[in-house]
Amino acid sequence: MITLYGSLHSRANRCAWMLRELDLDFRHEPTNFQDGSTRKAEFLRLNPNGRVPVLDDDGFVLFESLAINLYLAKKFGGPLGPTDxxxxxxxxxxxxxxxxxxxxxxxxxxxxxxxxxxxxxxxxxxxxxxxxxxxxxxxxxxxxxxxxxxxxxxxxxxxxxxxxxxxxxxxxxxxxxxxxxxxxxxxxxxxxxxxxxxxxxxxxxxxxxxxxxxxxxxx
Missing domain, CATH: 1.20.1050.10 (Glutathione S-transferase Yfyf (Class Pi); Chain A, domain 2)
Structure with a gap:
């Protein structure tokens, strides 16, 4: 199960776009830095930087929006991913x-x-x-x-x-x-x-x- 953390008015929108392009089912947790959610201990265990987005791919946790998208492209392939x-x-x-x-x-x-x-x-x-x-x-x-x-x-x-x-x-x-x-x-x-x-x-x-x-x- 893929979970994406972050309000879609943040850099998380980049990852939501990528997930949709790949037709992947995902759960969205609209974590918002403005209300202090990114400073809670539970979230800091996912990203100690206290920033969104964060992707949890069945236990593999990754932050930084552009890195997340490169990972998704490489893992799931298709026309958005590299051929060589x-x-x-x-x-x-x-x-x-x-x-x-x-x-x-x-x-x-x-x-x-x-x-x-x-x-x-x-x-x-x-x-x-x-x-x-x-x-x-x-x-x-x-x-x-x-x-x-x-x-x-x-x-x-x-x-x-x-x-x-x-x-x-x-x-x-x-x-x-x-x-x-x-x-x-x-x-x-x-x-x-x-x-x-x-x-x-x-x-x-x-x-x-x-x-x-x-x-x-x-x-």
Whole structure:
């Protein structure tokens, strides 16, 4: 039995999307960091970091959303999983890339675009974050000018992992039209029937105290 812990307004939505794409039955425990559930002893035994998501696959416990999805792709296969070692390496490459190159500046841009309360937003912080995204988004846009998906001609866990991070863009109404290939690819991914319905996602986050350079929220 597979159990997924985490509110679907958190990074757990990435794993719920993957489980649905694989047509896997799973039990959902909507653990929410905002109500203190992730700090309870029972949950900390699953993830001592006190964060969601966590996947329990019949006793095998794994945290970190993109790692969970790579594990599911490798275990259950199908078109979303790798067909050889090279494809597996590309799936890992793009998953690490989006986490290292895109997620933090995109989160900072999204927070200052719509997710912070209006009086807590900074146009300067938003613009600095968007400027940092220009290079990685250009890299992705150029690749998608040559092929429809990240590893070639089919949708895989690489696309799901990257698109699930990029979902913050349309949620925060960030304009991606300057990156036409990226924009079209993202909508292809998010319009898949099994994708988490990001259009219904509506939430805000409090502005944390101190500098925002290492902003780590939406957990």
């Amino acid at each position: 070692l090279q494809e597996e390496a590309l799936m890992m490459q793009w998953s690490l890339w989006v986490e290292n190159e895109v997620e933090k500046p995109l989160l900072l841009a999204a927070a200052n675009a719509t997710l912070f309360a209006p009086d807590k937003r900074s146009a300067e912080e938003r613009d600095v974050a968007l400027a940092k995204l220009n290079r990685p988004w250009t890299v992705l846009d150029n690749l998608l000018a040559e092929q429809p998906y990240l590893t070639g001609d089919r949708f895989t866990v690489a696309d799901l992992n990257v698109a699930s991070v990029m979902t913050l863009g349309p949620i925060a109404r960030i304009d991606l039209t300057a990156f036409a290939n990226l924009d079209a690819w993202l909508m292809r991914c998010l319009d898949r029937p099994k994708a988490t319905d990001w259009r219904s996602v509506s939430f805000s986050i409090p502005r944390p105290p101190g500098p925002l350079g290492m902003l780590s929220m939406f957990v």
